[in-house]
Amino acid sequence: MAAASGYRGPSVTLNxxxxxxxxxxxxxxxxxxxxxxxxxxxxxxxxxFDVPRSCLDISQAALVLGWSPTVSLEEGIAKTMSIAGAHQST
Incomplete structure (x- = not known):
């Protein structure tokens, strides 16, 4: 998200x-x-009208930003829930 927010090139859709x-x-x-x-x-x-399947194409983000995911879905959820749990206990 940080790399995308700093992007100043031509308008493109970045998944x-x-x-x-x-x-x-x-x-x-x-x-x-x-x-x-x-x-x-x-x-x-x-x-x-529900979409039965969906998978975003992230190739533009790789091309334009030089970005690729480094955290798996499971790791991201685990980290997010850990942070949320820490906030709930404070």
Missing amino acids: IGSGQEHSLLDVCNIVSRYSLEALKVHFDQGRS
Whole structure:
């Protein structure tokens, strides 16, 4: 995000992410591993306008910013939850 905020070149769309597809269930399972409380997950039936799958193309960020992810989704969630937990206990 820091590299993108300092970019001053031609207008382009920059996707910042892992470049890998993860399901909502994947994310829920990772969050569950680092959560102090069990997650209550409820799935509703998909709607006609829901996107069934999505994976952002991060190649522009690599090309324009020389950026690539260095933290996995699981590591990022673990770090985020650790920080959030530290703030909750203060």
